Every structure is written in structure tokens, then in C-alpha cells.
Amino acid sequence: MxxxxxxxxxxxxxxxxxxxxxxxxxxxxxxxxxxxxxxxxxxxxxxxxxxxxxxxxxxxxxxxxxxxxxxxxxxxxxxxxxxxxxxxxxxxxxxxxxxxxxxxxxxxxxxxxxxxxxxxxxxxxxxxxxxxxxxxxxxxxxxxxxxxxxxxxxxxxxxxxxxxxxxxxxxxxxxxxxxxxxxxxxxxxxxxxxxxxxxxxxxxxxxxxxxxxxxxxxxxxxxxxxxxxxxxxxxxxxxxxxxxxxxxxxxxxxxxxxxxxxxxxxxxxxxxxxxxxxxxxxxxxxxxxxxxxxxxxxxxxxxxxxxxxxxxxxxxxHQTLKSAFELPWNAALPAGRTHHLTGRSWSATGAISHVDISTDAGRTWHKAHLKDKPRQGSWTRWTTPWHPKTPGPATLLARTTDTTGHTQPPTTTHNTQGYLFDAVVRHAVRVV
The missing domain is CATH 3.90.420.10 (Oxidoreductase, molybdopterin-binding domain)
Incomplete structure (x- = not known):
């Protein structure tokens, strides 16, 4: 056997x-x-x-x-x-x-x-x-x-x-x-x-x-x-x-x-x-x-x-863990409206526990709503509302934590072939 x-x-x-x-x-x-x-x-x-x-x-x-x-x-x-x-x-x-x-x-x-x-x-x-x-x-x-x-x-x-x-x-x-x-x-x-x-x-x-x-x-x-x-x-x-x-x-x-x-x-x-x-x-x-x-x-x-x-x-x-917004890079979002931001997070080592979102380049964070039952080795969709008031550039961040306790770091240790990037990605948008 x-x-x-x-x-x-x-x-x-x-x-x-x-x-x-x-x-x-x-x-x-x-x-x-x-x-x-x-x-x-x-x-x-x-x-x-x-x-x-x-x-x-x-x-x-x-x-x-x-x-x-x-x-x-x-x-x-x-x-x-x-x-x-x-x-x-x-x-x-x-x-x-x-x-x-x-x-x-x-x-x-x-x-x-x-x-x-x-x-x-x-x-x-x-x-x-x-x-x-x-x-x-x-x-x-x-x-x-x-x-x-x-x-x-x-x-x-x-x-x-x-x-x-x-x-x-x-x-x-x-x-x-x-x-x-x-x-x-x-x-x-x-x-x-x-x-x-x-x-x-x-x-x-x-x-x-x-x-x-x-x-x-x-x-x-x-x-x-x-x-x-x-x-x-x-x-x-x-x-x-x-x-x-x-x-x-x-x-x-x-x-x-x-x-x-x-x-x-x-x-x-x-x-x-x-x-x-x-x-x-x-x-x-x-x-x-x-x-x-x-x-x-x-x-x-x-x-x-x-x-x-x-x-x-x-x-x-094993792969690592990541999060991504379902938005184009430098997307134009009108001010004074509520936008329902969506995205996906995934981990190879555990199910998604929670996803934290920042709409002010990391100064403040709040939890996104998870749309799926989290599973290891598969992704979880999420959504969060955002009501920007002032036109100008903004940086969106999504940071996931899985059930093993792993959390996306602010930076990833460099390797020359660029494998396993797992840091929080800074997603630039424009409020117009």
C-alpha cells in the first residue's frame, strides 16, 4: 500500500x-x-x-x-x-x-x-x-x-x-x-x-x-x-x-x-x-x-x-495569498456617489477569514462583506461601499487574512525572478 x-x-x-x-x-x-x-x-x-x-x-x-x-x-x-x-x-x-x-x-x-x-x-x-x-x-x-x-x-x-x-x-x-x-x-x-x-x-x-x-x-x-x-x-x-x-x-x-x-x-x-x-x-x-x-x-x-x-x-x-479589486487601474469614479467596490481574495494555505479595505491609502481600514463561503485553495468574492466626496487621486487597498493567521504584508521579500508576490497592492483610482 x-x-x-x-x-x-x-x-x-x-x-x-x-x-x-x-x-x-x-x-x-x-x-x-x-x-x-x-x-x-x-x-x-x-x-x-x-x-x-x-x-x-x-x-x-x-x-x-x-x-x-x-x-x-x-x-x-x-x-x-x-x-x-x-x-x-x-x-x-x-x-x-x-x-x-x-x-x-x-x-x-x-x-x-x-x-x-x-x-x-x-x-x-x-x-x-x-x-x-x-x-x-x-x-x-x-x-x-x-x-x-x-x-x-x-x-x-x-x-x-x-x-x-x-x-x-x-x-x-x-x-x-x-x-x-x-x-x-x-x-x-x-x-x-x-x-x-x-x-x-x-x-x-x-x-x-x-x-x-x-x-x-x-x-x-x-x-x-x-x-x-x-x-x-x-x-x-x-x-x-x-x-x-x-x-x-x-x-x-x-x-x-x-x-x-x-x-x-x-x-x-x-x-x-x-x-x-x-x-x-x-x-x-x-x-x-x-x-x-x-x-x-x-x-x-x-x-x-x-x-x-x-x-x-x-x-x-504552495502558492501564497492575494487580493484584487475588480476595477481598471486608474479608474475614474464620480464624487458624491456611493460605489460598491468588488474584488476577490484567495489563499493556498487556508480559507479566507476576513478582508480589510482602505480607501485612504492605508490610514483607516474596515472589513469587506464576504459573498462566498470561504474555501482553502479557492477564492472568495467580497464587496464594500465607498462614497468619495472630494475629487482627486485616491489609493485603494485590500488586505486579506486566512484561517491559518497569514495576512498580506506591506512588502514582499524580493527575489530576482519575481515569484510569490503577496504584498498589499496599491490600486490607484481617480475621483472625478
Whole structure:
């Protein structure tokens, strides 16, 4: 029987340390990982010498939020300007476009995070290969979509959020540039997902007691960096304990088959974890008896910077907490009228306890009215009245606290790749 203990996922530092030790003993693989990145990780075990010169990836100033193209290469669905901001191969949801859409984000409004381009896959010919030396006898097993649909299904309401959501505020609020897509707060969507438990599929495939890591890979094109380095298909290992816990192989989103841009025909859903873990267009899953590394848990999706060791933090797992107003930036609001401000708050580690609102740049605060029953790993909508009297600039703040006691801080510790921004966002408006 496979343990469902989630301690490896909850204590990522300890898990990562054990992986390093296994690497040193020749019991781990790092296919596609640059030697410099592996050396940086090995420095954590104190065996590779001083590699501080390798450092973290160079910080690059985020692109200004208004310097965006009008089309996104490789995205299939329409991207009307009133719903999306195009950022390279990605499309960010404009938060004001969510007003009135309800609790679940419609596919027509759901953000798109692509490394390359959305593949057009035929559900009738698609199959999922489960393979690796972590299976009994080492024999691979394939599942069609029809095979998955015959298994007991499960549904889960959860948000998917890019680890870099809010990245641009490191620059605009804190004056600290960060590399990567200059998201504001719209790299998130909340949906009702339906599929089959990954644990059920792994058991059918014959996962053995020797398995330690599970690594899904996407069927989108191989990712080539700006410097010409081919990193291969997007893939990122999960500890077996997490894979056997609450991970879903999802084939439906909000009661309909997955749209192409969101993983059709099947994607992973890893609730509450950073979005990169929820691999889209999954085509194969390696089950390994040795620890696995990929560029997406070595070079990317760790925290690098002055406050972190040269090898970076442990690989990112859980997302953080945030709040956003359903208002355009610098929205014009008439004076002398009552406005019903709306927004959404979310947390990966607990349900939303309360949301505090300030309409005077943080001098005074009051509680917003919560419109939904709070749930961990999903967002909660809220509303609050505001009756501005005097024309001029104003700053709105929303600050959430979850049931674990975590509260959004005034600032976020900087990291060079701009992950996990959780500070209170200063939302500028104009009273006219």
C-alpha cells in the first residue's frame, strides 16, 4: 500500500535535502539540467565548493504594463482587449472583466500561460503513458481518455495561479526589478475541475513501494530559451506523497471538456501549488525510484536573490495569498456617489477569514462583506461601499487574512525572478 503522507510536500526543504544526498550517492537524475544549475544545488550540501559566482539568474526590469502587443502567438481562443492583456505567448485576465462573471472563471476569461504554443490534440487518438523504474516490473502502461473516463471521477474547485502573478509590483511598488512576464494580478483563474485521481491511475499502472518521484510532461513544443538553449518539454517532478494525495488528471473544466488553451484533452491539477505543477496537455508521466530534476525545479521556480543562498530556496510548492479589486487601474469614479467596490481574495494555505479595505491609502481600514463561503485553495468574492466626496487621486487597498493567521504584508521579500508576490497592492483610482 502506498503511503498518502504529505510530509514530503509540506516540508520541501527536508525533501530537497534528501534529494541532494541521493544525487551525491549517484541515485538521482537531472536530464536537461545545466551543469551550472546542478552545481549550485550541490553547493547546498557543502560538497561542490563555493559557487557563489554562479549566482542567481540576472534580474531584468519587468516590461511596463502598458507596453503590450495586441495578439498572442500560439493561443487558440479569442482574446478581446476588454478581457485580456497580451504578454508575449501569454494572456493575462483583466480583473475588471471578472465583475459579474460569478464564482467560477469562464474559459472565455481564464488566463493563459504558455511556454510555447497551444497544441491541437485529438482526444480520440490521445493517450497517457505511465512509465519508469518506479513501476512494478518497470513495465509501461498506457491509458486512453476513454480509459480514464471509465474510472471513478472526482471534482474539485480550485484556482490555478502562475507563480509569477503580481511580479510587476516588485518593480512598480518596491522599486526592485524582476525578470519574467510582467503580470499584474490576472494570472489566476478559479474553476470546477473534473477528472480522475492521479493516485488511482498510478495504482493501476503498478506503482511500487520504491517510487519516490513522479514527473508529468506536456505535449506542447520543446521550450527554447532566449539564448538558444533547448530545455525540452515542460516537466516538473512531484514527490510521490503529493501525487498520491489530492492531484487530479482533469478532463473537464466548469462542466465542459477542457478547452485547447487550458490543457485539452487532459491536464494535471495540483491544488494550491504554483501553476507550473499543473502540467497542461500531459502526455506521459515518469514514475521514478530515484529523485528527478528538471529545469523547472532547478533553474526556475526557486527563490533567488540577496536574502537567499546561492543555490536558491527549495523548489516552490504552495502558492501564497492575494487580493484584487475588480476595477481598471486608474479608474475614474464620480464624487458624491456611493460605489460598491468588488474584488476577490484567495489563499493556498487556508480559507479566507476576513478582508480589510482602505480607501485612504492605508490610514483607516474596515472589513469587506464576504459573498462566498470561504474555501482553502479557492477564492472568495467580497464587496464594500465607498462614497468619495472630494475629487482627486485616491489609493485603494485590500488586505486579506486566512484561517491559518497569514495576512498580506506591506512588502514582499524580493527575489530576482519575481515569484510569490503577496504584498498589499496599491490600486490607484481617480475621483472625478
Amino acid at each position: 502506498i503511503s498518502r503522507d504529505t510530509s514530503a510536500g509540506a516540508s520541501e526543504e527536508g525533501y530537497d535535502g534528501r534529494r541532494h544526498a541521493q544525487w551525491l550517492a549517484g541515485e538521482a537524475r537531472a536530464d536537461g539540467v545545466a551543469r551550472r544549475d546542478m552545481l549550485r544545488l550541490l553547493a547546498a550540501a557543502g560538497t561542490a565548493g563555493a559557487v557563489a559566482s554562479l549566482g542567481a539568474p540576472t534580474a531584468v526590469a519587468a516590461d511596463p504594463a502598458d507596453s503590450v502587443p495586441t495578439a498572442a502567438p500560439g493561443i487558440v481562443k479569442p482574446l478581446p482587449a476588454d478581457r485580456f492583456t497580451i504578454r508575449g505567448t501569454n494572456a493575462e485576465t483583466k480583473f475588471e472583466a471578472l465583475a459579474g462573471t460569478g464564482y467560477y472563471t469562464p474559459a472565455s476569461h481564464f488566463f493563459v500561460r504558455n511556454h510555447t504554443a497551444t497544441p491541437r490534440l485529438d482526444a480520440k487518438t490521445w493517450s497517457l503513458k505511465i512509465w519508469g523504474d518506479g513501476l512494478k516490473g518497470g513495465r509501461a502502461r498506457e491509458f486512453t481518455l476513454a480509459d480514464l473516463e471509465r474510472l471513478p471521477s472526482t471534482s474539485r474547485t480550485a484556482f490555478v495561479e502562475c507563480a509569477g502573478n503580481g511580479r510587476s509590483f516588485f518593480t512598480t511598488q518596491q522599486g526592485q526589478p524582476a525578470s519574467g512576464t510582467a503580470w499584474t494580478l490576472g494570472a489566476i483563474g478559479n474553476a470546477r475541475w473534473r477528472g480522475v485521481r492521479l493516485s488511482d491511475v498510478l495504482r493501476l499502472a503498478g506503482v511500487s513501494r520504491h517510487a519516490v518521484d513522479v514527473m508529468p510532461s506536456g505535449l506542447d513544443a520543446e521550450y527554447v530559451t532566449d539564448d538558444g538553449t533547448n530545455l525540452g518539454r515542460v516537466r516538473r517532478p512531484l514527490p510521490l506523497a503529493k501525487a498520491m494525495d489530492d492531484v487530479i488528471l482533469a478532463y473537464e473544466m466548469n462542466g465542459a471538456p477542457l478547452p485547447a488553451d487550458h490543457g485539452h484533452p487532459v491536464r494535471l491539477l495540483v491544488p494550491a501549488w504554483v501553476g507550473i505543477a499543473s502540467i497542461k496537455w500531459v502526455g506521459d508521466i515518469e514514475v521514478s525510484s530515484t529523485p528527478l530534476y528538471s529545469p523547472w525545479n532547478t533553474r526556475f521556480y526557486r527563490l533567488f536573490g540577496e536574502t537567499y543562498p546561492p543555490e536558491g530556496s527549495a523548489p516552490l510548492t
